[in-house]
Every structure is written in C-alpha cells, then in structure tokens.
C-alpha cells in the first residue's frame with residue numbers, strides 16, 4: 001500500500017505497524033510524490049491524510065480516482081469533521097477513517113479495500129475475456145452489435161467455407177479477417193492479404209495466380225502467386241468489389257476447381273487456402289447493376305460477417321478512444337491519460353464516416369496537441385468540434401407529423417447531403433443509390449448545381 005503522510009514520525013509509525021501486520025508499505029510525504037509513485041508502481045490501496053502540506057488529500061484523491069479508477073483510496077479525516085468526511089466520499093474515496101484510529105481498524109479497512117481492488121480487476125479481466133477472446137485481442141467493443149460480431153467470428157472461424165466481411169470503410173474488416181484466421185485450424189499457416197483495388201488488372205492477375213518466367217516483360221523469374229502462397233492458411237481478398245469483371249471469371253473458376261492457372265502457363269496448379277473477402281460496398285447492388293458476377297457473389301458470400309458502423313456502437317467510441325489514447329501516449333512518451341468530459345461528449349455525438357480508422361487518427365492528433373493530462377475539445381479535429389446533429393427534420397422527429405413516403409425520402413436525402421457536407425459521391429454511397437439517381441432526385445427538389453449550400457433544404 002501507499003501511505004501519504006506529511007508528518008515523518010506518523011509516517012514511520014504506519015510503515016512499522018502495518019509492516020508488522022504483513023503489509024508492504026511505501027511512505028511518501030506529499031500528494032505530488034504519491035502521484036509520481038503510482039505511475040511507477042502498482043499499489044493495492046492508498047491511505048492518505050486529508051491535511052497535507054501543498055495539495056490536500058481530497059485533491060489527491062480526485063486525481064487518483066481519475067487516473068486509476070480501480071485503485072481504492074482511504075482518507076484519514078480529523079475527528080468529528082463530518083464535512084470533510086462527506087467531501088472525501090464525493091472526491092471518490094473508497095473509505096474514510098476519523099482520527100484518532102486504531103491501527104487494527106486501519107489494517108482491516110486496507111485489507112477490505114485491497115480485496116475490492118482484486119475483485120474489480122478480476123471482473124475486468126473476465127469482461128475483457130468476453131470482449132476480446134484469443135485472436136481478437138485488438139478488437140475492442142462491448143456494444144451488443146459488436147458482441148454479435150464476436151459471436152459470429154467464433155461460430156464461423158473453424159469452417160472451411162468462404163466468408164464475406166461487409167462493413168463501411170475503417171470498421172475493422174481486416175481485423176476480423178485476421179481474427180478468423182487466428183481462430184481457425186489454419187492458424188499455423190500463412191495469412192496472405194491482397195487489396196484488389198490497389199493494383200491494375202494485369203498486375204493483380206499475376207499477383208493472385210502467379211506467372212511463368214517470361215510471361216511478360218518484367219517476369220524474369222516464375223512466381224507462384226498468392227493463392228498458392230496462402231496454401232495451408234487464409235487468403236484475404238480486400239476490396240473485392242473492385243475486382244475487374246475479367247478477373248472475376250478467373251477467380252470464380254479458381255474457387256470452383258481449387259486450382260489456378262499462372263499467367264503464361266497452360267498448367268493448373270492446386271492450392272489449399274481458405275478464402276475470406278471484404279468490401280465496404282453493397283455487393284448485392286453491384287450484382288444488380290451487372291458490375292459483379294452473381295455466381296461469384298454466392299461463392300464468396302457463403303458465410304457473412306457484417307460489421308456495424310462506429311456510430312452504431314454507442315459508448316464503444318470512448319472505449320476504443322481510451323484504449324488508443326493509452327497506447328499512443330505510451331509510445332510517444334506524452335503523459336496524456338484521459339479524455340475530458342466535454343471532449344468525450346463530442347466524440348459520442350460525432351457520426352464517424354471514417355469509423356475506427358478516423359477515431360484512431362483523431363486520437364493520434366489529440367495526443368500530439370494535448371497540453372494537459374486530458375484530451376480537451378480543442379485537441380479534436382475542427383469538424384468533430386463543430387459537429388452538430390442535423391437540423392433537417394425527418395418524419396420520425398415529430399411523431400404527430402404523418403408524411404407521404406416521397407416527402408420522407410426527400411427530407412432524408414437532404415439530411416444525408418447535409419451530414420456529409422454536400423459531398424454527393426459520399427451521400428450516394430451512404431444512401432446506396434448511384435450518383436445519377438441522387439442527382440436526378442436533387443434536381444427534382446428544385447436543386448441546381450450552382451446552388452450553395454447543398455445542405456439547406458429547399459423551401
């Protein structure tokens with residue numbers, strides 16, 4: 001335990017007497033020393049006098065509770081001073097002990113506090129066990145929507161069937177793919193990831209299926225290709241919707257035959273990889289538009305994991321933000337510890353179009369800018385600071401207003417347009433309509449391309 005007492009004689013007595021009762025006690029003489037001590041050593045409980053030279057025990061208690069909520073603090077108050085006792089509890093003290101006290105009494109209270117701390121740690125460990133089972137260590141989330149994702153991962157990981165992971169950009173699709181691999185019987189094999197949107201068609205083909213020596217100008221040596229390289233493990237096809245149609249046909253064949261034909265070769269090569277693919281697009285509508293083969297879609301989409309957007313995960317935003325903050329602060333050596341309440345409110349209110357990736361970037365920036373122990377509103381990106389919920393009304397905003405469907409559609413489209421700052425491409429993606437359709441609708445609402453601002457509802 002950590003004992004904070006500015007009277008050296010009293011401090012020495014506590015060290016000696018509590019030591020005799022089996023406690024490991026460290027004595028410091030000021031609140032500042034105590035704050036420094038908890039940074040470098042782990043204590044089961046803190047016992048502090050309320051009256052200290054400099055920062056009081058109450059202030060110390062408040063700061064300790066903010067930084068180490070699991071660490072119980074016992075405050076020693078003056079005899080009969082009820083106000084201070086109440087203030088102690090308000091400051092988050094676990095317990096208070098009026099002077100004069102029996103050392104035995106203090107020992108009992110410290111023991112109880114330490115037991116409570118152990119219990120809290122156990123609860124947290126168990127809870128984390130549920131939230132982050134093996135292989136999903138980095139995937140943080142307690143919200144019901146994420147619990148369903150975790151349960152789904154556990155259910156489908158051991159299967160050999162292809163999995164399609166759907167979710168907006170930055171929601172953690174690659175994390176899910178890695179988790180599926182790590183929890184599969186193929187975990188000891190390779191996890192090979194390829195981004196189908198990042199490469200031009202010819203290069204993607206030879207990357208995936210391999211090539212013979214001399215198959216094209218730069219092919220100085222033969223290459224097996226990622227399907228074969230992923231044998232015994234998992235092949236992760238990211239951004240699968242962007243795969244060109246000609247390659248889709250070859251991919252379908254590969255999945256049906258479990259063989260690939262390297263570019264320039266007339267021989268089929270067998271592979272044994274589990275296929276996990278991901279997309280942030282609505283593949284079904286790509287199929288309907290003729291941009292994605294339906295037979296391939298059914299092959300890839302045998303099992304599906306759908307990731308919720310970050311704005312649908314409630315207070316997970318803060319859970320992930322705090323986790324990221326700790327890691328970034330540790331790495332950068334900056335003593336940033338938490339998020340100020342007003343900043344936390346902003347994070348909760350914002351709609352996170354870039355999802356967890358955007359949140360990570362915001363935290364990275366916030367740690368770099370932070371001037372205090374906590375991240376404040378001023379450390380957040382301008383658009384998060386300025387974000388306010390839409391003022392464009394949709395029917396559900398007023399239960400007494402009953403509207404025709406096309407009016408609801410009009411209002412909702414305008415709300416989305418407003419929320420994305422007038423970016424029609426982004427609005428079309430969210431609304432899952434093509435840009436032309438959106439444009440036609442906007443025009444029918446009396447909107448013209450020259451009209452600024454796009455967000456304002458036409459009268």
Ligand SMILES: Nc1ncnc2c1ncn2[C@@H]1O[C@H](COP(=O)(O)OP(=O)(O)OP(=O)(O)O)[C@@H](O)[C@H]1O
Nearest residue numbers: 138139140168169170171172173174175280356357
């Ligand atoms: N639940 C989570 N907890 C902690 N970190 C997460 C979580 N989900 C995603 N991340 C982090 O967010 C970032 C983006 O995740 P990831 O690359 O898996 O998203 P994605 O959906 O594959 O994105 P894209 O669609 O752009 O490919 C990564 O740094 C990842 O570690």
